[in-house]
Amino acid sequence: PFLRWGMSQDSGVTEQGSREVTDNLTAVLHPCLQVVNYAPFTLLPSAVPRALFEQAYAVQQDFNLLVDAISQNKEFLEKTLASTIKVDDFTARLFRIYMQVLEEGLAQTVFLGINRSDYMFDCGVDGTAALRQIEINTIAASFGGLTSRTADVHRLVLKVLGKTEEASRLLPNNPAKGLALGIAKAWELYGSQRAVVMFLVEDVQRNIFDQRCVEIELWNRNIRVVRKRFRDVFEQGSLDASRRLFIAEQTFGVFFFPPGVVAPLLPQNWEARLLLERSRAVKCPDIATQLAGTKKVQQELSRPGTLEKLLPGHPEASARIRATFAGLYSLDEGEEGDRIAATAIADPDRFVLKPQREGGGNNLYGEELKEVLEKIKDSPERTSYILMDKIKPQPALNYLLRAHSPLQMSECISELGIFGVYVRQGRELVLNQAAGHLLRTKAIEHADGGVAAGVAVLDTPYLV
Structure with a gap:
């Protein structure tokens, strides 16, 4: 009601603008009216070996190059996934869309990759820790927003404890800004000031505030963002003769699949994904890049000579990447x-x-x-x-803070993620950088599971 009252005054804002603002605020407030919990986090930052932390950052641009190279290599994807698509229906559906779009001819000329390479610190027989990659996420690279705030929480905790010097040693970290930079660059290269960025979302968003951090960074750059479901794309989306995608007379330049929106399982959602892939808009990720993040591709990369074939002319990059493999x-x-x-x-x-x-x-x-x-x-x-x-890391003690859970000291292990962003226009890579880090920590009794799964919590690296 307040918005409608405000728009009825001589504000110069159109009725359509009023509806858009109302719809966006409703999207924010609706989940809040159901339940809101703070993101779980450790009471104290966790020690991370400085040398391994720096190694993870140093290799991220190499991984960006690698993912981009794989996404452009039809022969490699076809050969690597041949056995998987026979038995894994989800991967097979993605691959069919990939092949259909290639046969039709790509309309997309600008490509945006946002990934996160995850590592643990493996203790060898002699106790020396080594960086070992767990996986690289090309679509589920979550918590770039909330982890941008986590270091401030831990600085405050350390100051309250009288550890002012230790607080000053915590590194600045803002992946949300880095991810938004990549989206903004792709939007700019798309070449239309009228184009809108779309976040593809689900009816219920468990991690909405993480997504909002990136969204706000884009609004601060005067880039319009709307949130739509696959169902909206299926019911309202259409392509014009040049394969620009429209919904309700709005044209979209970039489609961003926020982490958590991974599997369009309904038939109408697969139709929507095909429509998106056929469009000239920038998809993050496009379907080739999503296929590049499959575990079968990760396993194939470990074979001798594979990296060198995918990255000819980059022997140093191949060596740095291989040094992280388990x-x-x-x-x-x-x-x-x-x-x-x-x-x-x-x-x-x-x-x-x-x-x-x-x-x-x-x-x-x-x-x-x-x-x-x-x-x-x-x-x-x-x-x-x-x-x-x-991988067998060395446990350490910490407190894990979760809503509605008793506070107790636990033996914990941590997992480090490095965010990477790249943008390619045609064959030219115009942006390639590491965009920040994420540390997640869990009690040793949990073999698997991240923050969204209710197992791990957000953490901040304290370099030692």
């Missing part, structure tokens, strides 16, 4: 897959079984890993998984 093994049908499956069944605590999904809560460990592998060891279904060496 052991990754194929479960494809054949002698090699049979041998690896038998080894994992015999000693399941050495490995992690990973399906083709991003985000926490999907991996299998220990007896559960053994049970699943025994069930599928002689089935083609096993090719929808990869096997990875289990």
Whole structure:
């Protein structure tokens, strides 16, 4: 009512503008009226080896190059995912859209990649920690917004404890600004001041305030943002002759899939995804980049010579990337897959079984890993998984603060993520940078699961 009253005055704002503002505020307030919890976090920042932290940052631009190279390599994606798409319906649907769009001819000329490479600190036999990549997320790279605020919380806690000097050592960190920079650059290169940025969302958003941090950064750059569902695209979206996408007479220059909006499972959602991919708008990620983030691709990259083929002329980058890899093994049908499956069944605590999904809560460990592998060891279904060496970090003590949970000291392990952003126009890479970091910490009794899964909490690295 206040908005409508304000718009009825001589404010110069149109009725359509009034409705847009009202709709956006309703989108903000609606989940708040249901339930709001603070994001879980550690009471204190956690120690992170400075050398490994700097190594993770130094290799991020290399990973950006690699993801972009994979997304442009049809032969590599086709060959690598050939066995997976036979048994994994979700990946197969993505791949069919990918092939259909290529056959039609790409209308998109500007490409935006936002990814997050995740690592743990593996303690060797001699106790020396090494950086080991867990995965690279090309669509589920969440918490760039909320982690931009976490360091301020920990600075305050340390000051309250009288640790002023320690508080001053916490690094500045603003991934939300870095992610918005990439989106803004892609929007600029799209070449239309009238074009709008769309955030593809779901009916219920559990992590809405994380997304809003990035959205606000874009509004501060005078870039209009709207939030739409796949259903809205399906019901209202259309392409003109030059394949610009319109909804209600608005044209869209960039489509951003916020973390959490991963699987358009309904038939109408797949139709909407196809429409988006056929458009000339910038998709983040486009479907080729999403396929580049599958676990099967990650496993294939560990084979000798693969990185060098994908990044010719960049031997140093290939070496830096390979230095972060843990052991990754194929479960494809054949002698090699049979041998690896038998080894994992015999000693399941050495490995992690990973399906083709991003985000926490999907991996299998220990007896559960053994049970699943025994069930599928002689089935083609096993090719929808990869096997990875289990990383064993050194635990540390901290307090994990969660809503409605008692506060107690826990033995914890941490996972470091580095955000990367790149923009390519045609064949020219016009932006390539690391965009900030994320530290998540969980109690050692939890084998798998991230913040959204209710297991890990947000943290801040204290470099040692």
